Amino acid sequence: MKKADFGVAIYLLAAVIFFIIPIPSILLDVMLAINISLAMIILFNALFAKEVLDMSFFPTLLLFTTIFRISLNVSSTRLILSTGEPGNVVETFGGFVGGGNLVIGAIVFIVLILIQFIVINKGSERVSEVTARFTLDAMPGKQMAIDADLNTGAITEKEARERRTKIQQESNFFGSMDGATKYVKGDATAGLIITFINLIGGTIMGVMNGGLSAMEALQKYGILTIGDGLVSQVPSLLISLATGILVTKASSEADFGSMLVKQLFGIPKVLYIVGATITFLGIATPLNPVLFCALGIAFLAAGRKIQKDVKVEEIEEETNADETAAEEIRRPENVVSLLQVDPIELEFGYGIIPLADVNQGGDLLDRVVMIRRQIALELGTVVPIIRLRDNIQLNPNQYIIKIKGIQVTEGEILFDHYMAMNPGYVEEEITGIPTFEPSFHLPAIWITEGQRERAESLGYTVVDPPSIIATHLTEVIRSHIAELLTRQDVSNLISNIKENNPALVDELTPKLLSIGEIQKVLQNLLQEGISIRDLLTIFENLADHAVTTRDTDVLTEYVRQGLKRAISSKYFPANETTSVVTLDPKVEQEIMGSVKQTEQGAYLTLDPEKTKNIMESLKQEVAKLENIGKNPIVITSPIVRMYFKKLTEDYFKDLIVVSYNEVESNVELQSVGMVTA
Known part of the structure; x- marks a missing residue:
């Protein structure tokens, strides 16, 4: 046991013992002196603490000191009633403070009690209650402010964690203080009651056992009682004052005394x-x-x-300030920070700043937080921090999206306008500025606030500028989420699943597959929009088949078959016949015949003319599906699926290729055509 732990244990044990065992007056003097000293230490610690969390254990400290003080009160009461000699400290407080006069001592004691009850205790209790309530109510806003600073790059992940921890600790502290102030109030009440018991009991004992007259007994035991009450209430008053100081202190890291003097004078x-x-x-x-x-x-x-x-x-x-500026100019530039590349960046012109500024009513930062949440729920992976920056080199209403420092797309909005899109069945057109929706490049028009209600009544889909940017950003993240998945992300995912499934993870990695190979499989799934949220099923399938092959493409196919319920629910609605395109068996044979296996993986050596014919046929069949408003889905045999997908991905970005083994038995399919050569 540490010395500090041992000391606290003795302190509490002594309080319990003093309730039961009578102690000599000399020991009581020592304990009372220690009690007064502790009260002063607590008071000045509270006074000079830079912030409330410097004394985060104060509520527990209140309980400890209250119990100890009451135990001393009981011991002094026992000595007053049994011997009439409670020791030097009690007698000195009773005689010196009251000047040996019972009336003066009683008045001083009553004034002290009134200050304790009416001024300090009541105020501290009220402030603790209100502070606890407001601290709890302010937590969501503080959390959102931290997320906003994190998204804009103002703070790091470590700083964000520290701030969240501090907010939680402050909430716990003020919540505990709200209850702990009741200890102080109860201690003062108990001291008052004990004082009256001492006075009445001591007078009776003096008359009955001490042979004193009523007035002599009242004078003697009255002064002792007042001394006992004062020696108890003075430390209680100091700790009450410390409580008041702590709960009214603003959270500031400046020196309290200096700040107080500076603010006053x-x-x-x-x-x-x-x-x-x-x-x-x-x-x-x-x-x-x-x-x-x-x-x-x-x-x-x-x-x-x-x-x-x-x-x-x-x-x-x-x-x-001039010297600092000059020093900054002379100092060699630290280029280390310039070497870091942010995974995702959203840069915008100054005209879009109000959309990202919370003080101007902008909610773009909140939408970015929701995008990360949405992708996590939809695809089962954590989106890296999205940095938002203003760029004066851009047009006022222009924004660009970068992936790993490279611009991948851009868009332009009109501030204070809305984008109206015709879903295809609007009969009456509305006037506006022609444009294209940036995410899917659909024709649209910009309309004013006054036209919004009419456009919606006509059937137009009306979208505000923040939603346009958020949708565009979401689609860009979806299309690049595979390359954004790093080995560290995969390691974190493995650690999460290992908590409940250690046997599975220990079998899979590093014995069967490395983190890099698992990363490649997960990237293959994300590349085609398959959620990796069900990591348990994915890892189970990898563990089953990694013993026979370490080809990540083949392993991906096995995993997809294990996820067929999820794939079926994603592409094939329940209780509905889905129109699809199939692949000619001859084409499948030609594709498999052109596969060449190497140590680096498999690749196709299909004749260019043959590839051209297949793509032309596929284009015609996909057009049939698009004409009836259906998703372009091609069904193939399991062994051909991944090669056919690789063959077509440069020609048809949104083509969905599914094997028969990835379709649930209760799904109804209808073929509207066949891809031939």
Whole structure:
């Protein structure tokens, strides 16, 4: 056991023992002195703590000190009633503070109790309650502010974690303080009750057992009782004051004493007014002129000195600023930070800044957070941090999207306008500025706020600028999510699933597959829009088939077959016949005959003329599906699927290629054509 743990244990054990076992008056004096010392230590720690979390264990400390103080109160009560000699500390407090006079001592004690109850305890309790409520209510806003700073690159992931932890700790602290202030209030109440018991019980004991008269007993035991009450209530008052200081202290890392003095005496104008007023009162009224004039002149002199100090500080700040700027120019540039490439960046012209500025009502940052959440739910992978930056080199209403530092697409919006798109059945057209929707390049028009309601009534799909940018960004992320999946991301995914399935992960990696090979399989799935959220099924299939092959393309096909329920639900709606295109068996044979296996993997050596004929036939069949408003889906045999997909991906970006083994038995398919050579 550590020394600190041992000390705390003895402290609490002593409190329990003092409730049960009588202690001599000399030991009580020692304990009372220690109790007063601890109360002063707590008070000054609370006073000089830079922020409330520097004393995060204060609620627990309140409980410990309250129990210890009450146990000493019980011990002193036992000595007062049994021997009439509770020790030097209690007798000194009773005789010295009250001047040996019962009435004066009683009045001082009552005043102390009133201050404790009415001023400090009640105020601290109310402040703790309100602070706890407001801290809890402010948590969502603080969390969103952290996410916004993280998305804009203002802070790092580590700083964001530290801020979130601090917010949680503050919430827990003020919640605990809300309850802990009840200990302080209850302690004061208990001390008051014990005092009255001492007074009545001591008087009775003095008359019955001590042979004293009623007045003599009341005088003797009254002074002892007041001393006992004072020696108990003074530490209680100090700790109550510490509680009040802590819950009213603003979270600031500046020195408390310096800040307090600076805020009180930091404005020369205030000191001039106060000094002149006090001097006037000393001259024009019967008040002591020497005292008031001297005090007023002191305030005027202090104001003059502070005014000079302020001017000196301003000159020093200007000088330091110039020196810092010059030093920055002379210092060699740190280019390490310039070497980092952000996975995803959204840069926009100054005209789009209001959409990203929370202070101007923009919600683009919130939408970016929702995009990451949406992709995580949809595809089962974590989207890297999306950096938002303004770029004065762009047109005011232009934005560009970069992947790994390279621009992949761009768009342009009209601020304070809406984009209206005709879904195909609108009969009456609306006037506007012709444009194209950036995500899918569909024809659209820009309309004003006043035209929005009419456009919606006519059947147009109306979208606001933030939604246009968010949709475009989402589609770009979807199309590039495979290359954004890093080995570190895969390692994190493996760690997550290992918590509940350690046997599976230990069997799979690194014995059967490396992290890089698992990454390649997951990238293959994401490349075709297949969710990797069901990692357990994916890893189970990899573990089953990795013993026979380490070809990541082949393993991907096995995994796809294991995910056939998810694939079927994605492409083939329930209780509905889906129109598809099939592949001519002869074409399948020709494709398989042209496959060449190498150590680096398999590739096709199909004749260019044959490839051209297949693509022409595929184009005609896909057109049939598109004409009836269906997704272009081609069904092939399992062994051909991945080669046919590779063959067509440069010609048809959105073509869906599914094998028969990836279709559930209850799915109804209807072939509308066959791809031939």
